[in-house]
Amino acid sequence: MTTATEEHRNARIPLQALGWSLGIFFAITFTICVLFDLAFPSQEMSRLWMQLLPWVDGISIGSYLLGIAETLLYGWFVALIFGPLFNFFAERS
Numbered sequence: 001m002t003t004a005t006e007e008h009r010n011a012r013i014p015l016q017a018l019g020w021s022l023g024i025f026f027a028i029t030f031t032i033c034v035l036f037d038l039a040f041p042s043q044e045m046s047r048l049w050m051q052l053l054p055w056v057d058g059i060s061i062g063s064y065l066l067g068i069a070e071t072l073l074y075g076w077f078v079a080l081i082f083g084p085l086f087n088f089f090a091e092r093s
Contacts, residue, residue, distance in 0.1 A: 011090045015083040023075025030071045034064055 030053075033045045037059055049067070050056055056067045 012087050013083045015079055018083050019076040019079035021075075022078050023072035026071035026075045027068050030067050034059060034067070 030049065033049055037044060037046050046059060050058075053067050053070045056063045056070065
């Protein structure tokens with residue numbers, strides 16, 4: 001039987017699961033923002049995400065697909081930096 005401290009030392013974030021989870025989470029969030037913009041055009045959330053997502057300009061099929069690709073890449077970017085950092089410090093503590 002393992003103790004709590006042994007389990008804490010062995011705590012590791014699997015990078016592949018973290019990358020896909022974050023990427024899909026960001027893509028779903030982006031999709032919700034686009035749907036919100038379509039439902040409530042006077043609120044216009046698109047100005048915010050157009051600043052965060054290069055080459056995405058307005059609401060069109062091409063921009064939406066590009067936004068999905070970019071949000072997936074952002075998720076992997078965060079995972080590839082955060083995951084190893086977490087694993088490193090989890091092993092040290």
